[in-house]
Amino acid sequence: MKEISELNLPEDLRYTKDHEWAKVEGDTVKVGISDYAQDQLGDIVFVEMPEVGDTFEAEDEFGTLESVKAVSELYIPISGEIVAVNGDLEDSPELLNQDPYSGWIVEVKPDNIDEINELLDKDAYLELLKAE
Amino acid sequence: MKYGPGRSGLIMEEPLLWEKGRPGRNGMSIPDSDVPDAQLAADLCGEGPDFPDLSEVDVVRHYTRLSQWNFGVDTGMYPLGSCTMKYNPKINEKHAASEGITSAHPMLDDEYCQGTLRIIYELQNYLAAITGLDAVSVQPAAGAHGELAGMLIFAAYHKSRGKKRNKILIPDTAHGTNPASAALCGYKPVSIKSGPRGILDVDQVRELMDEECAGIMITNPNTLGLFEENIREIAQIVHEKGGLVYGDGANMNAVMGIVDMKKCGVDVLHLNLHKTFSTPHGGGGPGSGPVCVVEELAGFLPSPRVVFDGEQYRLEDERPESIGRMHCFHGNYGVLVRALCYILTMGAENLKKATQYAVLNACYIKVKLKNHLHLAYDRPCMHEAVFSDKKQQEYKVTTLDIAKRLMDSGYHPPTIYFPLVVHGAIMIEPTETESLEELDTFIEVVKEIVAEAKSDAELLKNAPQRFKVKRLDETQAARQPCLCG
Amino acid sequence: MRYLPHTDEDIRTMFDTIGVSDFEGLFRTVPESCRYDKEMKLPPPKTEWDLNSYMAEIKSMMKITPEHAVLVGAGRYQHHIPSTIPAIMSRSELITAYTPYQPEMAQGTLQGLYEYQTLTARLLGVDVANASMYDGASALAEALLMGIRIGRKKKRVAVSKAIHPHYRAVVDTYFAPTEYEIVELAVAEDGRTDLSSLSAEDGFAAVALQSPNFFGVIEDMEKSAEAIHAADSLFIAAFSEPLAFGLVKSPGSCGADIVCGEGQSLGIPVSFGGPGLGMFGCRDKFVRNLPGRLVGETRDLEGKRGYVLTLSTREQHIRREKATSNICSNQGICTLTAAMYMASLGGTGIRKLAKLNFDKAEYLKAGLQQAGATLCHDAPTFNEFAVRFDSDFKPVQKSLMEQGIAAGLNLSGFYDDMDNCYLFCVTETASKDVLDTVIKEVKK
Incomplete structure (x- = not known):
């Protein structure tokens, strides 16, 4: 497993305590998992995703990630409606291991874009990881 | 390896059932009909399943070879924690x-x-x-x-x-x-x-x-x-x-x-x-x-x-x-x-003895191995003892590696990664039907593996070596499931 | 005691190593108040000779003997089992192994299960089959729960009354503590399930039929599939006699979404009802909702083909309370037995054997009608059929039993309107002579 100093944590993303990232793109937000999360899980073998049109409140469970011997829940960083899911993950869940930042999971149309400011920035997230 | 019975093998290759056989063969006796032919409505009749046709020898050899790739209690010690792999009497x-x-x-x-x-x-x-x-x-x-x-x-x-x-x-x-x-x-x-x-x-x-x-x-x-x-x-x-x-x-x-x-x-x-x-x-x-x-x-x-x-x-x-x-x-x-x-x-008397010896065997292993593997709780144990890979972490050797290396010496590994509360758990339940000599050999093998973890971790990473297949890729199996041939 | 290797000297050595002086020292964490304070009340230990005599006594109490011809089915079928099967399936390496959690030293079990899954999928006409459930009845209960999971918000299922009464009883047991409702579908006069009133408004997550059903009647599976899918429900097809699919169209090929049932007919003895084999398969798209173990093909470090347990994240040891089922074991050796039987029969053999079973049952069916019995249902049947007698059949049944033939199951205990109705079963093990004896006795 990677040391904290080896983790790739882009500056332009926001993070959650549950290790998801969120990125504003126009009026939607893309959501994925952090390098730390993919590293901890190991080989991801399956991603269970919501359907387009499903709506969630921030911190709701919106899907699961499976490795060979573990299941982890995914929590949505921001309230809103799912407008797209990354279909490539259906056949190639390993994309999340290869590059967790180009490998987004869902795209959300947020109810209130200001919620994004409540998420952690890179430094705050790094602090959280050091504490774990 | 100095210890353990698993030093040789007679491993035959054997394809899947449908990769052998010839249409028209049969592997079992079917009686001749002694009643008149009857007709089932054509719209209900199917084509029948696509099964291979094999002779009796084809089938018998197939399953005999499959059995030889397996390890059972009758083969050797099977100290799977929580599973109580004791001897299964033939009578x-x-x-x-x-x-x-x-x-x-x-x-x-x-x-x-x-x-x-x-x-x-x-x-x-x-x-x-x-x-x-x-x-x-x-x-x-x-x-x-x-x-x-x-x-x-x-x-x-x-x-x-x-x-x-x-x-x-x-x-x-x-x-x-x-x-x-x-x-x-x-x-x-x-x-x-x-x-x-x-x-x-x-x-x-x-x-x-x-x-x-x-x-x-x-x-x-x-x-x-x-x-x-x-x-x-x-x-x-x-x-x-x-x-x-x-x-x-x-x-x-x-x-x-x-x-x-x-x-x-x-x-x-x-x-x-x-x-x-x-x-x-x-x-x-x-x-x-x-x-x-x-x-x-x-x-x-x-x-x-x-x-x-x-x-x-x-x-x-x-x-x-x-x-x-x-x-x-x-x-x-x-x-x-x-x-x-x-x-x-067994009767009451021997059932109680079975319990006493099962606990005796587990306690003996616990005492003999606790300086070699990390013991999760150093308290009086009953029929099983739970260790972990904590001491091996510095060599980047995991519980899985230890388990796989045990196979090469002719033992079924203990239960691993359970219970969940012990990180990297190694749960050993010898049962009462293992003798003192068997326990001593097992203990020596574990000690040797612990030494190898320090001196030659690659040996463990590449284990097992002595089976029909090497370590199998479970990630591929789960990513692209192939459940039916 | 021959299973316990410890000598007194061994025990002393071990006590010394552990640092206790007696067994009491090993059990010091067990409080006195929890102790068993008397001897367990059991008979004294028996030698092999004693045990043989005891079992001989048990067998002498049986009025049904191995020499009897059994013309009773209803979920357990007497078929010929080739000698190869018990000989090979009792091999230590297969029977004394555990669940194949360490795949490299369990390739025999794993390849055997993979072959079973494949042959089962081919037999039932489904994309994928699991490595087995406990029995046909619990498999149906699990299938209905799976239907509820797939149906998401729907809270009702429908179950045909022509499904084996014991299967329905097990379904009731599994559903009792849940919020889900079970609706029973009536049987039409021809012996098939009446689906005429089915509609999407019923809100059934799944509809379950059995074919051949409890009365041996072959349901019209293609039409049923249309009706059930039109009502926006999943089609669950149960069975208790898989040999039928050597002759009759497979449930999957007729459109069933989940197929489940009992596999005892495939080389497993009747054995007072167990162990049998719960066979279970479905369409590919539902695979992540499947209960039970699955074996998959993969490669080893050197690229060589091998087999492992897979998609385990569905199961209780990983997902715990969110698992697709609480099931942990499968039927292990019975599963391999069924695969060995299917392989021994082969594609040619299963067609021949199924036809022979059909022909023999038709012979008895015609003979009993000629002897004065009335058929309860006029739809086609496989292996089993129900007839009504004008007069009391019990004395005839008793007389036949004395002649070594167990004939007919009284249906009055199972259905209200079936007094004097009996369910007969004929397999390849019943000779024409036996069938003629039954016909003659009924004629008397």
């Missing part, structure tokens, strides 16, 4: 396979089947005597099925008292079947953290137990191999709040003739005949999971039950409180025959 196989038993049809009237019913009746009584509980049903087909029966009894009991409860307490050391069985009955599992000594903390239970809680599920000894010393006090707390105590009897091999489950405060308990009572595991089954209860709950047991009126054994089906039928017939009957044969062969 039990003989009786379960005898024609008088195998030809008995379950839909005939009781008067034709007095013998087969008597086997069930006697086994019910003996299992009651062994656990200290009052009434038994042998219908559940496996441990998890027995747990489900138990949870259905919890639900029926609370319903009969006009109260639906929606939660259940389950320690974090429990087998996954516990929360899964409870969830099938609508109970939300509330996890109890094990205390610092690896056993349940009374105050925690007191804090969590309330009148929404149907009760508690306790494995005793627990999956760390430790006796839940506070069980009576815990049972009292649960009972005071109107709840019931479920005993998961997976580890019954540690306490036969030593512990009285009723005195512990257990209301419902399942047994695993394929663990404690020596029936073979068959590569995954069939098992058998009888459910035992205190007198007050006897009415809730699955139906039908076998009763004896002094002259005749019969199936009692009119039981209004019963949770109903769990299995199409009487559960895995052939397994019941084997377990009864085992109990009759």
Whole structure:
């Protein structure tokens, strides 16, 4: 497993305590998992995703990630409606291991874009990881 | 390697069934027809399945070769924690396979089947005597099925008292079947953290137990191999709040003739005949999971039950409180025959000895290995000892590597990565049927592997080397499932 | 005691190593108040000779013997089992192995299960089959729960009354503590399930039929599939006699979404009802909702083909209370037995054997009608059929039993309107002579 100093944590993303990232793109937000999360899980073998049109409140469970011997829940960083899911993950869940930042999971149309400011920035997230 | 029997092999290649054979061959005798040809409506007729045609020799060689790629208790020591891989006596196989038993049809009237019913009746009584509980049903087909029966009894009991409860307490050391069985009955599992000594903390239970809680599920000894010393006090707390105590009897091999489950405060308990009572595991089954209860709950047991009126054994089906039928017939009957044969062969005296020797063997391994592997809880263990890979972490050697290397020396690895509360757990249950020499050899092998972890970690990473296949890629299997050929 | 290797000297050595002086020292964490304070009340230990005599006594109490011809089925079928099967399936390496959690030393079990899954999928006409459930009845209960999971918000299922009564009883048991409702579908006069009133408004997550059903009647599976799918429900097809699919169209090929049932007919003895084999398969798209173990093909470090347990995240040891089922074991050796039987029969053999079973049952069916019995249902049947007698059949049944033939199951205990109705079963093990004896006795 990677040391904290080896983790790739882009500056332009926001993070959650549950290790998801969120990125504003126009009026939607893309959501994925952090390098730390993919590293901890190991080989991801399956991603269970919501359907387009499903709506969630921030911190709701919106899907699961499976490795060979573990299941982890995914929590949505921001309230809103799912407008797209990354279909490539259906056949190639390993994309999340290869590059967790180009490998987004869902795209959300947020109810209130200001919620994004409540998420952690890179430094705050790094602090959280050091504490774990 | 200096030690261990696994130094050579006779490994034949063998393709999949449908990769061999020729159309038109057959592998078994089919009688000639002695009746006229009849016609089935053409729109109902199918083409029949695409099975390969093989000769008898093709089939016999196929399965003989497959069997040679397997390791069983008869091959060698199989110290799988929580699975009680003891020796499976051959006389039990003989009786379960005898024609008088195998030809008995379950839909005939009781008067034709007095013998087969008597086997069930006697086994019910003996299992009651062994656990200290009052009434038994042998219908559940496996441990998890027995747990489900138990949870259905919890639900029926609370319903009969006009109260639906929606939660259940389950320690974090429990087998996954516990929360899964409870969830099938609508109970939300509330996890109890094990205390610092690896056993349940009374105050925690007191804090969590309330009148929404149907009760508690306790494995005793627990999956760390430790006796839940506070069980009576815990049972009292649960009972005071109107709840019931479920005993998961997976580890019954540690306490036969030593512990009285009723005195512990257990209301419902399942047994695993394929663990404690020596029936073979068959590569995954069939098992058998009888459910035992205190007198007050006897009415809730699955139906039908076998009763004896002094002259005749019969199936009692009119039981209004019963949770109903769990299995199409009487559960895995052939397994019941084997377990009864085992109990009759052993008697009370030898069952108790089996327990004493099982604990003796585990304690011996614990003492001999605790300076080599990290011991999760250095306390008196019962029938199994839980270690971990903590000491090997500095060499980047994991529990999995140790397990795979053990195979090369001719041992089945212990249970690994369970219980979940011990990171990198290595759970060793030798059982009573292993001799002192066998234990000593195993201990030497583990020590040698521990030394290799330090000197040549690659040996472990590349293990096993001496089997038909090398380490298999489980990630690929799960990413691109290929479940059907 | 021959299973316990410890000598007194061994025990002393071990006590010394551990640092205790007696067994009591090993059990010091067990409080006195939990102790078993008397001897367990069990008979004294038996030698092999004693045990043999005991079992001989048990067998002498049986009025049904291996020599009897059994013309009763109803979920357990007497078929010929080739000698190869018990000989090979009792091999230690297969029977004394555990669940194949360490795949490298369990390739025999694993390849055997993979082959079983494949042959089962081909037999039932489904994309994928699991490594087995406890029995046909619990498999149906699990299938209905799976239907509820897939149907998401729907809380009702429908179950045909022509499904084996014991299967329905087990379903009731599994559903009792849940919020889900079971609706029973009536049987039409021809012996098939009446689906005429089925509609999407019923809100059934799944509809379950059995074919051949409890009365041996072959349901019209293609039409049923249309009706059930039109009502926006999943089609669950149960069975208790898989040999039928050597002759009759497979449930999957007719449109069933989940197929489940009992596999005892495939080389496993009747054995007072167990162990049998719960066969279970479905369409590919539902695979992540499947209960039970699955074996998959993969490669080893050197690229060589091998087999492992897979998609385990569905199961209780990982997902705990969120698992697709609480099931942990499968039927292990019975599963391999069924695969060995299917392989021994082969594609040619299963067609021939199924046809022979059909022909023999038709012979008895025609003979009993000629002897005065009335058929309860006029739809086609396989292996089993129900007839009504004008007069009391019990004395005839008793007389036949004395002649070594167990004939007919009284249906009055199972259905209200079936007094004097009996269910007969004929397999390849019943000779024409036996069938003629039954016909003659009924004629008397």
